[in-house]
Amino acid sequence: MNANFYPNRFSKVAKEALDNADLQNALTKAMHHSQMVRNQAVQDFSDWEEMRNAAYRIRKYTLDHLDELLLQFEENCVRNGVQVHYAWDAQSACQTIHLILSSKSAKRIVKSKSMTTEEIHLNHFLESNGYEVVETDLGEYIVQLRNEPPSHITGPAIHLNRKQIADLFHQKLQLPYTEDPEELTKQARTILRQRFLTADAGISGVNFACADSGKIVIIENEGNVRLTTSLPNIHIALCGIEKILAKEQYLPLFLRMLARSATGQRINVYTNFLSRPRQPNELDGPKEIHVILLDNNRSKMLKDIELRESLLCIRCGACLNVCPIYRRAGGHAYGYSYMGPIGAVITPQLIGLQNAHLLPYASTLCTACGDVCPVKVPLPQQLLTLRQRIAEQASLRPWLEKVGFKIWKWMFSNNAFYVLLTYLLGFASKFGMMKLFKPWSTYRAPLRRAPLTFRQQWKKRTYHER
Amino acid sequence: MDQFFPDSVWKAVQLLKQANCDVVFEEKALCCGQPAFNSGYRKDAYEVAKPLIDLLTMTNEPIVVLSGSCCSMIKIHYHELHLPPELEQQWVKWKNRVFEFCDFWVNVLQNPTLPNSFKSPLRVLFHRSCHALRELKIVSAAETLLQQIPNLELVYTNDFDACCGFGGTFAVKFPEISISMADSKLDYAMQHKVDGIASLDMSCLMHLQARSQKRFLPLKFWYAPELLIYQ
């Protein structure tokens, strides 16, 4: 596994995040805001629940017919003059991109935000192969300058405050110091515009790939995707195979739900359609469009009946925004390109249970994520399923926990043992031994068993005294 | 509840008796199995839940569970323990007879007794515990119930800080995050100058109370139905 991914360090990174007051403030504010605007926006519809059901069914149809739909999509792409490539894993996706770029001697790349490119660690690969890559989404540009991964699916720099960004621009770009968001955006825009004009190729992700028309849909708010997909001569879109939508006519439903769930907007500022390369009579647009359909364990996930529904996800980020754990641990704690509840569910599937075995436990199972998801990914159930699989693998859980649950099982499945437990707890409470259970008592007062348990009292009293 | 909060159980028994119910306490029912289930040990969970399942399969009476999360384990999650088919078939039938106390009080007994009245006003933060809120959906019933008590003023948490951070073994696996969540709730309670926190989940309260004691906060904690007879 790539050394830049580190989900098993969740506890450590989360602890650092908790001690980082700037990050806590930034995240609390941002998440509170996102939740509020999302909740307001979905009130536009009295039938939001039915919309969720419809969206669930449509996405589920995709998963159930993915083989046919992929072929249909490919066929339509080819008819439109779009070149289609399949990539089995991260490495082959990177190599394919490398091949396309090098065959045209493209060196300067502009990129628009895409978690799928994070998943295959594309920037790192391209840079180490001598390409010049610049992220053009403002948030993504910021984290690129900081040399860190994005911390949120839709808001890559959400963990930073204005002052940190001002400092960064001032130091890294030698620009005059300003904390004015307008000014900062202008500064970035000036630099990025220049990059757009000189770029040889653009790389983006995909929000929806319509099987019946071969069109690719990418939504955004800054206009950078529009420039990425129209200025350079070559465009490459990296698309997870699950992003297929059977029919273009479903788009209105999904665009409404996605915008509302992600940012509380009624509709995104830009909805970009990529249908075919520039035609002889057209003035702009890329001369070549390539779509790379990425598997990277998705077909394995698809075969897994219990967990496949995590592929329904449309990456709106709403489950992150409501997650109290995400809000405190921050996106970097999840150690991979997906974070929050959906990250905890798909990361172990994408990179292997043993490489991300803490993530499914990083949840109180409060179930807020499951309720907010626009396509009804059963996130809490999936966390439980993953926990079961992890617990079944001897090496992945601490032995103390396993032994603990065995003892617990004896104590609670047999009255005689339960009586023993009662005495032990009583003894421990009396002699202050409950505080020896450090993970609990370091931060909390030790528990105390009542002088007499309810059972003991119940037995002592007669029917009328009860 | 047996070990740490027997008084709360007695309050519930007392209430049921006032409402002319004949209360039977099943000693063989030790635990619903949720701790192991939530940690991924479904086999262990099943073995612990088995005596309870057998017991409930045999009764014909309504079953009242104190605490939302245990109740939702029994009512909503038991099929995930991979029960043998015949047990599962029966579970589908009897699970409708399982009620959290508040649910039973409001929806089955139809609010039988006159609500308690406090001599001096009491401000209570109502903690909408996750399982009661999202899985059992009985929080609004409980809130309506408590609102009827004269001199009791309910303060609500904002949904943004809904979860208290207990989460079973989560509380000891990620204690720092867990505590940070508890503190958000406790700070909110202190800012709103409440006398204490009530909830439909004893486990949330256990965690909040232990944290509150560690911080020496002057807060009381009630299993929500207790407020019906608390003086």
Ligand code: SF4
């Ligand atoms: S799982 Fe659902 S809520 Fe979370 S990002 Fe995906 S679509 Fe959005």
